[in-house]
Amino acid sequence: MAKVVLKDINKVYPNGFNAVKGVDLEIDDKEFMILVGPSGCGKTTTLRMIAGLEEISSGDLFIGENQVNDVAPKDRNIAMVFQNYALYPHMSVYENMAFGLKLQKTPKAEIKERIERAAKILAIEKLLTRKPKQLSGGQRQRVALGRAIVRKPEVFLMDEPLSNLDAKLRVQMRAELIKLHNDLATTFIYVTHDQTEAMTMGTRICVMNDGEIQQVAPPKTIYNRPANVFVAGFIGAPQMNFFEGNVESGMLNVSGHKLKPGDELAALIESEAYEGKALIVGVRPENVMLAKGETGIPASVEVTELLGNDLNVYFNLNGKTYTLKTDASQNLKIGDAIRVDIEGAKMHLFDPDTEKSLLY
Ligand code: ATP
Numbered sequence: 001m002a003k004v005v006l007k008d009i010n011k012v013y014p015n016g017f018n019a020v021k022g023v024d025l026e027i028d029d030k031e032f033m034i035l036v037g038p039s040g041c042g043k044t045t046t047l048r049m050i051a052g053l054e055e056i057s058s059g060d061l062f063i064g065e066n067q068v069n070d071v072a073p074k075d076r077n078i079a080m081v082f083q084n085y086a087l088y089p090h091m092s093v094y095e096n097m098a099f100g101l102k103l104q105k106t107p108k109a110e111i112k113e114r115i116e117r118a119a120k121i122l123a124i125e126k127l128l129t130r131k132p133k134q135l136s137g138g139q140r141q142r143v144a145l146g147r148a149i150v151r152k153p154e155v156f157l158m159d160e161p162l163s164n165l166d167a168k169l170r171v172q173m174r175a176e177l178i179k180l181h182n183d184l185a186t187t188f189i190y191v192t193h194d195q196t197e198a199m200t201m202g203t204r205i206c207v208m209n210d211g212e213i214q215q216v217a218p219p220k221t222i223y224n225r226p227a228n229v230f231v232a233g234f235i236g237a238p239q240m241n242f243f244e245g246n247v248e249s250g251m252l253n254v255s256g257h258k259l260k261p262g263d264e265l266a267a268l269i270e271s272e273a274y275e276g277k278a279l280i281v282g283v284r285p286e287n288v289m290l291a292k293g294e295t296g297i298p299a300s301v302e303v304t305e306l307l308g309n310d311l312n313v314y315f316n317l318n319g320k321t322y323t324l325k326t327d328a329s330q331n332l333k334i335g336d337a338i339r340v341d342i343e344g345a346k347m348h349l350f351d352p353d354t355e356k357s358l359l360y
Contacts, residue, residue: 002064002077002154002187003029004050009059011045011211019045021211023059032181032188034202036195038234042211043191044159050189051080051157063155079148080157083164085140087132087147094128097147104151111150118149121183122176138169142176149184158190162197174200195235199223207231229355232282232348238312238323240348241288245281247274252281252347255297255318259344268358269349280355282348285312288324289341296339301332315340 004027011020020042027033035043048054050061052073061069068076087096094115101111119125122142132140141161148156161177162170178201181188192198198205199219207214207222207230215227226232232240245252245259250270252259259281261269268274290313291297302321305312311328314321315338324340332338349358 003027003062004155004187004189005060005062006046006050007060007062009046009049009061010057011042011049011054012057019211020049023211023213025206025213025216027187027189030185030187032178032190032201032203034198034205035189035191035208036193036198036205036234037208037214039193041208043193043208046208047080047157047159047189047191050155051078052076053080077154078157079151079153079155080159081144081148081161083160085132085144085164087140087143089132092129092131093124093135093143093146096132096143097128097150100147100151114150114152115146118146121149121180122146137165138173141165141173145180149180153186155187155189156184158188160192161190163192163194170197177201195237199235205235207234209234225357225359226282226348227357227360229280229282229350232350232357236284238285238314238325240282240284241322242350243281243283243322243342245279245349247277247279249275252279252344252349254281254342257297257342259342259347261347261349262345265347265349265358274358278352279358280350280352282350283342283346285323285325287343287346288322289343290324290326290330291339291341294339296341299338299340301334301336301338303334304332313338 006023006025009020009023012018023046035046037043045054049056056069060067063076097115098111119128122145124139124142124146127135127139162173165173174197202219204216204218205222206216209230215222215231222231222235243254245254247269250266252261297317299315299317301313302316303314306328309328311326311330313324313326313332350356
């Protein structure tokens with residue numbers, strides 16, 4: 001069990017590419033920290049530096065109390081689970097799980113005991129004699145986890161471990177990983193580009209873009225109080241709408257419609273002389289509604305997307321596409337004229353120059 005601290009960590013690859021820029025991050029003991037961001041944002045590089053698989057260009061990395069920049073991976077007391085599982089094909093499940101422990105010269109009886117315990121946690125007791133090719137994707141993933149568990153690491157590092165699984169199994173494994181984290185009470189650091197995995201599993205989420213941290217916070221905070229336009233747009237599906245707005249008498253004028261912000265933003269706008277200024281108005285699709293009667297902003301339907309109970313409606317307003325979420329009973333066709341209402345109290349406001357939320 002250990003805390004992991006990154007202090008001003010940078011990675012410059014030999015070709016001069018600066019993949020990770022000044023990352024400061026404290027991951028608490030027993031935390032489930034998710035590193036999330038678009039492809040190429042530097043999350044895998046960050047994880048590999050923690051694992052010791054990639055050299056740190058500058059900055060300090062601590063695991064527990066120790067600075068480990070120059071400590072070999074095998075001496076960092078971490079275990080890494082990869083996307084492709086990396087199981088040895090010629091060994092049985094048991095041998096795969098035992099391999100690392102044998103290298104450490106762990107006594108045979110203890111190896112057996114640890115494997116049996118891990119196999120029980122992961123429900124793979126019946127698979128111990130099989131070879132990897134005789135297993136399904138989900139079973140292989142469990143074996144890869146088992147191999148990590150038996151080493152009793154202080155920190156688990158996982159790089160997109162569920163991305164090779166089909167949608168149904170991914171949902172199931174997500175729940176199992178949450179349970180596993182609970183049972184093991186160990187620090188997990190988990191890389192994904194999938195915001196659903198981030199939102200459902202993390203105790204905190206670290207959102208990265210372009211080698212830099214954008215925000216570190218619990219999932220609810222990331223969703224309800226995104227620090228900037230990037231985080232607001234990255235987390236949430238369909239993504240948040242961004243309108244151009246102007247502050248007029250404490251209200252936001254969006255396409256000629258006055259919207260009243262929630263209390264906190266209303267007070268801020270008033271106290272900080274935003275009158276007359278242009279702001280980016282962020283509204284999640286669930287806070288845009290089909291208007292009743294002749295009220296609301298006129299728009300037209302571009303595409304609809306039926307998701308069982310919900311209907312996502314992509315609509316055109318002043319030549320741009322926005323989204324609203326409504327219930328599946330609405331009968332809308334492409335080209336239909338609609339009117340939309342925006343729930344002002346749920347709006348997010350961002351400075352157009354810095355793209356930062358006014359609340360940060
Ligand atoms: P993905 O989700 O696609 O795996 P990522 O966020 O994990 O993306 P990284 O793999 O950390 O991204 O890569 C970050 C950036 O560093 C990318 O632009 C990548 O092209 C670059 N990069 C990775 N490895 C090297 C390397 N060995 N030399 C030069 N650049 C590299």
